[in-house]
Amino acid sequence: MKPPDDALIYNTRALVIRKTDYGDHDQILTLMTQNRGKLSVMAKNARKSVKRFSGILELFYALDVVIRENSRMAHLQEASLSEPFENIRKDILKTAYASYFSEIVNRFLEEGTRDEGVFDLLFHTFSDLDSGQRTCEETSLFFQLKFLGLTGHKPELSACIACKKTLDHMDHVRVLFDVGEGGIFCRRCNRGTGKTLMLTKGALKQMIWFEETQPGKASVIRFSRKTLLESLAFLERFLPFHLEKELMSLKFLNTIRKE
Numbered sequence: 001m002k003p004p005d006d007a008l009i010y011n012t013r014a015l016v017i018r019k020t021d022y023g024d025h026d027q028i029l030t031l032m033t034q035n036r037g038k039l040s041v042m043a044k045n046a047r048k049s050v051k052r053f054s055g056i057l058e059l060f061y062a063l064d065v066v067i068r069e070n071s072r073m074a075h076l077q078e079a080s081l082s083e084p085f086e087n088i089r090k091d092i093l094k095t096a097y098a099s100y101f102s103e104i105v106n107r108f109l110e111e112g113t114r115d116e117g118v119f120d121l122l123f124h125t126f127s128d129l130d131s132g133q134r135t136c137e138e139t140s141l142f143f144q145l146k147f148l149g150l151t152g153h154k155p156e157l158s159a160c161i162a163c164k165k166t167l168d169h170m171d172h173v174r175v176l177f178d179v180g181e182g183g184i185f186c187r188r189c190n191r192g193t194g195k196t197l198m199l200t201k202g203a204l205k206q207m208i209w210f211e212e213t214q215p216g217k218a219s220v221i222r223f224s225r226k227t228l229l230e231s232l233a234f235l236e237r238f239l240p241f242h243l244e245k246e247l248m249s250l251k252f253l254n255t256i257r258k259e
Ligand SMILES: [Zn+2]
Pocket: 160, 161, 162, 163, 164, 165, 185, 186, 187, 188, 189, 190
C-alpha cells in the first residue's frame, strides 16, 4: 500500500463543468477529464491571484492540466488553455444548454470513474454548440441520447419491450412509452400500469436516427421543429427520472427558452 503522502502527478485534457469558491483564496473545480473521469480538484489561490492560472479557469473551457493527487485531495498544479468555446459564453441560450449538459455529467457520474466516451461526447457537444453547425436543440438531442447509451440507460425506442414487435409494424401514429420500464409497448402488451406517455412515431424515428449517427454528422437530415421539440421534451423528462434528481439547470434552461 502506498503511504498517504505518496502523490501522483499526471497530465490530462479536461473540461470545466463546475466551479465553486472555497474560502477567500481558492476554488474547487469539477472537471470531466479525458484520462481520469470526473474529478474534483482544488485550485489553490485561484481567487487570490488571477495570475496564478492566467484567468483561464472558466466554465466550459477545455484545458490541459497537470494534477497532483494524494489519497486526500487532488490539486490543480498547472493549466493551459486548449479550447475556450467562447461562443457558448457569449450566448445565454448556449450557456443554458452547456450548463444542462454539465449538470447531467456531474450528477450521473461517480468521481474518478474512467470514461473517455463521455469526455469525447461532451467535447464534441461543446464544439457543436460553439460552432453553431447544428441548432442547440439538435445538439441537445444528440448529447442526451448518446449519454444515455454510454451510461447504460439507453431507452428502447424501436420495438415493444414485451413482444419485440417493431415500430414499423405498429399501426397507430402515437406509441406508448413506459418511463419506468424505459421503453415502448405495443397496444396489445400495454397493461395500463406504470408511468406512461405517448410519443409519435416521427419522434421515435428521429431519436433512433440520432442514436445511430456519429458526432458532426447530425446536420445531414433536417427534422421538423415540432418533432424535435417533442423528442426534447421527452428526454428532458426521461433523464431526470432516471437520475432521480431534479436538475437545477433544466429550470434555468426553461426560463431562458420562454423569453
Ligand atoms: Zn408488444
